[in-house]
Amino acid sequence: MDYKYIEQLVERYWQCDTSLEEEAILKAFFSQANVPEHLMPYKSLFAGEKMLQEAKLDESFDAQVLERIQEDETVKAKRVSITRRLMPFYKAAASIAIILTLGNAAQSSFRPAEAVENDYNYENYKDSYDDPEMAYDQISDALQMVSQSLSEASKQDSLLREQVGNQPKGQ
Amino acid sequence: MKKISFRNDVLPLKDKLYRMALRITFDTAEAEDIVQDTLIKVWDKREEWPQLASIEAYCMTICRNLSLDRREKKEAQHIALDENLHNRPDVSTPYDKMAASDSIRILGELLKGLPQTQQDIVQLREIEGKSYKEIATVLNLSEEQVKVYLFRARQRIKQRYKEIQGYGL
């Protein structure tokens, strides 16, 4: 092959004067084994392009992608149907929630705070003792302390005696 | 506009996308991964397909961004690990001793500094062998613009060759 021609092609390539066919010739030329020394630097460009041109994914790739997409599809389909199926349930839950909320709001606004019944939520109580004896000691201590401070206070304060004595009409 | 089908319109782009990913990452396994992710991503956005000017350009953009991300991550790792600059491809290495994949690596390095559009045009022209007209359609540019960009890109590549071995020639 005439190197003059190739050199000329390279020059025209830089000027964007080459056709696609001529560029194909360049790639083919630089992809062969013996490229003259002075044109060697451009080998990486054209040979690299040629190699890239030939790079391809194989058939198994398609199958992989399609499989992933199908998975995605079925998951989505399922999700939609579950949401739809549970729609009546959601509606019911919503109405219950609304009723509860309104009920609670009404309850709390209609009756005075003092009149709330013994409504302590004992569910959250975590016992500190497993042994009733220990618990008994604990309660005794507590009662003892309350009793002590009550009696001390009542010694100082006769008003308290009255208050404890005749139950709570005045408060 | 005709309806886009994944199997007929998107999946056949895989090789083009693969070559683009390969150009940017120089790694066949990674490139394959990227193309798969790209296609899945495009599939997830299928509601938006009808509004797209070109599904091909759209796929290319996604693929390019994914590739650039991966390359950045990889480069960051490399530098952090051992700064093995001497292992990096060097354009002035004797070519006959080069492994085949190094050509792709060097091509990638050559194109790396170019503006994105120019890189895409080189890719479409030189690797996909597309005419100016086809490139213009895909990238939504005029044919004139494509020519101008390609000219600039080739000048830049030539310039880089000169920089690398200016004293040798």
Place this chain on the structure above:
Amino acid sequence: MRRVLCLLCYIACLIPSAWGQDFATKFMEQCGEKDKMECQTVSPKMMEKVMDILADPDKNEDEEVQEYLLSKLKSARIITADRHAEKLFRKAESLIEKNKNRFSPLAEDSAGDHNRIFVRRHDDVVRELVMLQLSPGKDLLTIVDLTGEMDEKFMKLLSSGELKDD
């Protein structure tokens, strides 16, 4: 849609639980210094067990008093804090102050600064009794919180000061 639902359910659950808290729970929650305090709890279930062991046919008079007192209780909680006691005491006070239509003061020491007792009454019985006690000099805070149906007799027995120390 789902988020709105969740919110509604949450509100619905929240309201009853907000009402169903005793002072000790509220205080522990609001105070945010749980690690500095210790809370001993006797739940209604444990209280029943305690009553079982007290059901001794030949008990003396003292035990009878104890049994009566305990039978009127549903739960007992004791919070102790041995650091920042003064600060926590004031916090507890202000929490009661904030809920003053729930709690009314029953007794306090003459200065009113280290021992106070509050009660919550309903249907003529004390439903909840809260005692705040600051042990001066020891940096020790004790809060006793009793719930149950503490009637007149209960309160009299308690304030008589005749409770046996055992």
